[in-house]
Amino acid sequence: xxxxxxxxxxxxxxxxxxxxxxxxxxxxxxxxxxxxxxxxxxxxxxxxxxxxxxxxxxxxxxxxxxxxxxxxxxxxxxxxxxxxxxxxxxxxxxxxxxxxxxxxxxxxxxxxxxxxxxxxxx
Numbered sequence: 001x002x003x004x005x006x007x008x009x010x011x012x013x014x015x016x017x018x019x020x021x022x023x024x025x026x027x028x029x030x031x032x033x034x035x036x037x038x039x040x041x042x043x044x045x046x047x048x049x050x051x052x053x054x055x056x057x058x059x060x061x062x063x064x065x066x067x068x069x070x071x072x073x074x075x076x077x078x079x080x081x082x083x084x085x086x087x088x089x090x091x092x093x094x095x096x097x098x099x100x101x102x103x104x105x106x107x108x109x110x111x112x113x114x115x116x117x118x119x120x121x122x
Contacts, residue, residue: 008032015072019052019065027052027065031073031081039101039117041080045073048083066096070118079120087112 008014011032019027034046047069052062073081085093087104098116107113 008034013076015076017065017069017072019061021056021061026056027061029065029069031069033076033078036080036082036115036117039080039082041119043077044080044082045076045078046082050083062092063096070096074120081118081120083116084113085116086110087114090114090116093118 009016009030013033015031017029017031018025028049028051029047030049032046032048034044035041036044036046047066050062050066052065070081083093083098084107085098090100093116096118098118101115101117104112104114
């Protein structure tokens with residue numbers, strides 16, 4: 001659990017979503033109002049800490065969780081939602097209309113990632 005807590009969790013505008021199955025948390029997503037360096041946008045949110053229990057992957061729970069996060073960010077005025085996606089998760093985000101920006105990069109002790117961006121239509 002400690003790896004799921006970030007110092008920014010208590011900042012204004014931050015929200016967290018969970019997916020439950022039989023009263024057990026099977027997925028999480030945390031969303032932070034945060035500018036994406038190098039991407040021009042007046043109102044940005046960052047997805048951080050997205051995860052689902054491995055035994056339920058492929059059942060649409062992560063997709064539903066992220067779709068709700070996209071909706072909630074929009075309700076809060078977001079024009080852009082971004083994340084540092086694990087390279088292995090790129091196909092998941094692409095299915096939800098996220099685009100890769102830039103080259104693959106490494107995050108120490110986690111592995112390879114891509115910056116991915118979801119732009120809201122006007």
